[in-house]
Amino acid sequence: MWKWEADGQAKAVVAILHGAYENHRWYAWLIEKLRLEGFHIVMGDLPNHGVNARFSRVHDEDFKEYNKYTRHLMENAFSYNLPVFLIGHGLGATLLLHTMHKKKYESAGIILTSPWLQLKLLPGKLSNALTSLSALTANVKITHEITFEKLTRSVEGREEMKDEIPFMSVVSVKWYRELQQMMRNLVLLPKAEFPNMPMLVMTAEKDSITETKQTRNWLHQQEFTEFQFKEWANCYHNLFHEIEREEIFVYIRDFINNALRRIGYIIE
Template identity: 60%
Template sequence: MWKWEAEGQPKAVVAIFHGAYEHYAWYAWLIEKLRSTGFHVVMGDLPGHGVQTKNHRYHDEDFSEYYTYAKQLIEVAQTDNLPVFIIGNGFGATIAARAIYRNKVECAGLIMVSPWLQLKLEPGKLSKALSSLSAITSSVKLTHEITHNRLTRNFEVYGEMKDEMPFNTVVTVKWYRELQQLLKMLKDPEVKISSIPLLVMTGGRDKITDTTASRQWLVQQNSKSFQFKEWPECLSSLFFEFEREEVFLLTKDFMHNSLRSLGYIID
């Protein structure tokens, strides 16, 4: 895990959870925007991602590894005795929501960008059938056809995504089955994280996630403070889209408003 210090007096700490198949270096732009506006940032790579992908040809991580990592990342963010915000993108947003629920995390706010709550684009044409079969199929490999042009239509940022780290979207049936179990748990009406402010943002042209499910999930939380924003022309990765400056401004305003509600004076 890494930490980037805010410029000047810090207002809060932001923990960032990247999406599936990504790694922390993709988020250099967002990290710098947060730093320059007064936020410490902590971030790392999900297990099986980043440097680890050089030694793995597919994703077969136990989800317990993700859950342990999420708990540790939030604990690191809490060490500064400042308000903590959590930003999660795609699969990372889903892991973050689960961590907050299971670990009873109290934070200043959760920002979920295109959370994986229901997928339009599933890994492998036979994934639904395979996921219901016996353990014999657990090692079968599925390709999740997520490409850079399905994440963003902003070709100018492809350079931020294409680097020496492999963009490996192959998963096992075991991995996919655990993902389905996680999504089922989060969509349970009894599972709520309503004690914290929530901002959920989606893209109107998202090819990967079902944005209706994200809206329904947010309403289900019965949060006293929540916002939903759909960016009509955007795909899934909002912090990489043409509109990312506007996306960041909304994110910053949400965090400032949450800090004001806690009694902080924000210029």
């Protein structure tokens, strides 16, 4: 777990959960933008992601490890005794929703970008058939054909994703089963069971990885008293690497500052 602290008195803490197959270095731009705005940032790498991914050729980690990591990340953020905002992207958004439903942390606000509630791009041509087979197929490996070109149309954004940590998108059937189960549970969750707190959900119009209509439907079925939805025209899945990311950041910053004002903070 890493922490980047604002210069001087911080307004709040932002905890970030990255997406599948990514690592925290992809978020260097966002981390610095938030820090300069007066926020502490807490972030790490999901299990078997980042440096640890160098020693593995397939994602077959148990989702219980993801959930444990997510709780640990949040507890680190709340240790500052400041308002906490949670940002989750892709799979990170899904894990955030799952943990908030189970633990109901008192967050000042939640920001989701391109959450995985239903996949449009499935791993492996036979993935649906494989996941219906017996447990003997659990270790079968399938490839999730996600490329940098599918994540962003920004050349600069693609360059930021390229580092010495390999981009590994091969998963086991067991991993995919667990992902499907988590997404299904969230979509079918009784709306009254999710904690009511400020929510900003952003999707990309040209996302080829997730079904954005499912995300919109899920949000509108909830009973949030305060929420915003924004679909960014022409954008691909990774909004923080897109051409419009400066405008996207301003949208997030304003959401956070408005939430802080409503709980009594003076924002200059």
